[in-house]
Amino acid sequence: MKTKRKVFGITGIAMSAALILSACSTTAGDTSGAELTGAPNHAVKKVLFDYPFTALPVYSLVTKFAQKRADETGVKLELTNDNMDLGQQVTNLNTYLTSDVDAVVSFPADAASLESISKQYMNKGKYWVSYGGDLSNQDSSIKFSFYQSGKTLGEYAGKWANEHLGGKGEVLMIVDQTIQLGQERTKGLLDGFRATAPGMTIVAEQQGITPDQGLSVTNAVLAKHPKLNMVLAAAGDAAQGGYQALVTSGRPTNDASTFVGGLDGNEYELQQIKAGSFFRAAVTVDAEQVGNAIIDVPLALAKGQGAKASLDLPVTLLDSSSPKLDAFIDQLGGK
Template sequence: MNKSRVTSLAALAAVSAIVLAGCSIDEAPSADTPDTGASGEVDKILFDYPFTALPVYASLTQAVADYAETQGIEVVFTNDNMDLATQVSQLTTHLGSDIDAVVSFPMDNAAVQTVAKQFIDDGTLWITYGGDLDEQSSSLQFSFHDSGMTLGEDAGEWITENLDGDAKVLVLGDMSIQLGQERTTGILDGLEASAPDAEIIEQQAITPDEGLSVTSAVLAQHPDIDVVVATSGDAAAGAYQALIASGRPADDANTYVGGLDGNLTLYQEMKAGNFVRGVVTVKSSELAQAIVDFPVKLGKGEATERFDVPVYFVDADSADLDDYIVELGG
């Protein structure tokens, strides 16, 4: 694969929310593992999702709140405003409270690790969302590499079938955290496997604004970009807007845009028959259930070390495309 690595025009230590659709659970830790928090009934959960500016934030937190109410579980939410110092401060505020379990998406593992250990030492379960910490009770993960590879393979197969294997591909990645790194690597691995002659341009983008600005800048230098794939559905939506703004027809038969995680714009353009061709995602309703149910089961000893979730590939032919649109408020 020919790779052209371009200096990042925009980066944010963030990653979009991920939704899940099924799960498998790893073996329980051995009896001599360090203490990872108290076990017992979980009645109150702190959900710490710092990336409040991402479009998925409102729908995910509402889904968590709604489901928790049906289960008689109280959920408290932080408001970190996409700022690491605020995240640490918000978490620290709840130390020594009656919180039974924390589900937290760390913006920076090293900075959050100390707080996680304090919660665990205080007898509170700590579930790391979207990665792993050295000190944790367990983690919620989302098939990071496999989901990226699924998208990369689909894009590569499309390139082979529609462009005779010769394409210029913009990969909007995220190398700031574990989830983004594994997803980015998965996309590249999938492209390598299915379209080895494609030329790759790598950039960093997470939010819709970043996807728009980064893709616009790349298009100014490489107007012949054929494919944009992103580790974030939000960034992919921004890339779609950039391509349209550059004069690319929405139904262009030789363009492919795809992303990881659901995004309403992507789904709507996909349904309209435009060049959004693939989204790898899970359902926010099912993720909300895991955010509530997994800590409860962990406290009861019914769950084990890690909750790892597969994802679904969605395209214009998916029978449940309308369901994804409705979940995101469309």
Template sequence: MQKTKMLFAALSVAALGSTLVGCSGVVSEVGGSGDCAPSESKTIGWDWPLSSLEMYEPFNKKVAAIAEDRGFETVTTTNDGDLQQQVSDLETWVTQGLAAFGTYALEPSSIEPVAKEAMNNCVGFVSYGTQMDNQDASIDFAWDKSGAELGKNAREWATDHGGELKALVLHDRDITAGKERDDALMAEFPGTAENVEVVSHQRAVDTASGESVTSTVLQAHPDLDMVLAYNDDVAIGARQAFINAGFAEDDPDVYIGGQDGSPSALRLLQKDDIFRASSAVLFDDLTSVVANTICDVAEGKEPDYGPLDFVVLTADDQEQVTKFLDAYK
């Protein structure tokens, strides 16, 4: 009977810290079969199909550097949001006989056959961001907590600000993380802030679409005050739309918030800016968990990392903002 090694990287609202602590896990042979042994291959794969994001390149470089320290070469993909290409890339890795690979499945049901094929061929499979039926380990995130905490921060800002406010919510409900973040955000926002009206709820996946959609909404609602976004890249695009419309960068009546803690978002939080909040995970912790989990699976070991700490950063948290930004260096 197949067992599964599991890593739960909970984005908890705990005291912020960079130390990774142990968590429970069930050990199985790589591939879920007693006939499998750790591969002689020293190549692992990391598939993060969000290559348009600012964090993509530094994320991949850091994962590769950590894996190199453990004696592994890392290959990556550039299938930005293309499910068919993602499936093809992962099938190629199985054929090539990588020691193990990790992936953020755009559509888990479409990746399940590849995961099963990998395990049947003694190639370690690590799922990122969601539980799958076929996996040697998973790195799970409470995406809902990220969205909920941004919603709470925005609600508090709106309540403190006062006056009648109009808000735009930008989501990406086509992927698991986006749907869970959006559901939780909307459960908290506007909530008790009765002075807020959500005038539009639209999809935006990157900086360009964040700017385009926000520009269109601003034309219909020139008195728009708030934008809450699925990630920081989208939020930064929304910010640019406000600047293009003549708003000052430090306009006290505008709130823009994102999620992920990207370098550009953190730099904006270092100054008095209309970009006011980001739900963030410390970059060092995130990349360490990803790289070491895949390497552990490749070596037939039990992953033992997490949980990851999570925090909403604002301009009032300068020491923390600096710490999170320094992690990218």
């Protein structure tokens, strides 16, 4: 099998908000939820969390909260080590298929490659929860308001452009068309921005999800559009690269006519927001809620709750005036 590599990260603020299983999306910025009722059904005693992008800092953050939730509910948490490799992900899942895990929560790096595996898990009576997207064969999924998160950033950036640029200027969109999560976020980002700031000119839509990709893409666009005003990214790490490219090009960090924003803020980006730089906004999800969901969703399925439904976690927009900004930074810094 040919190895495919993709990267994804999600971050957020530590909260005690409970989770809700629902077929409907939550609204951006709404961190309330309905608590799962009843005692845990110990038919689910062991949960496997299969997250292929283990090299990302967010992995340790999410698994920390998942382990804490597992300890609270008496569940044993198992982790795969896919090492950013689709082939290794498939191998690990096949190995665990015959183990005593009762449920798997898996982020499909390539959905088509995992469809038959998820079906085999379900045929063996194990719950399959897709993370960060959907499969045809699954009991439930954990998502993060994909479209709404993109739309929230797009609308915020569009309003800023109207206020500070008179609605006229040049924009680079760093998009992700590789997986469901990225595709829905990209659509929301474009829809929200175009509807809010129709006079702005999108000079390029380029694929990118890592800091290096964001840096490379932005440098290439700056060579043709040196007065580029805005960089918006469907993945926060790419936005970091866009910001660094602009700074390296000589753009003052407090430039009044420049805006960078992204989805999934990391600690570096949020620190730039706090410092008042032109990295102005990030839309992100609560990492503690994600960690809790890794345990709570399989337990809910074992109790007959939420079958065939999705948990769609809310997102929060952070800017320099956000009262939650410091808490997000503390969480990302491990405090």
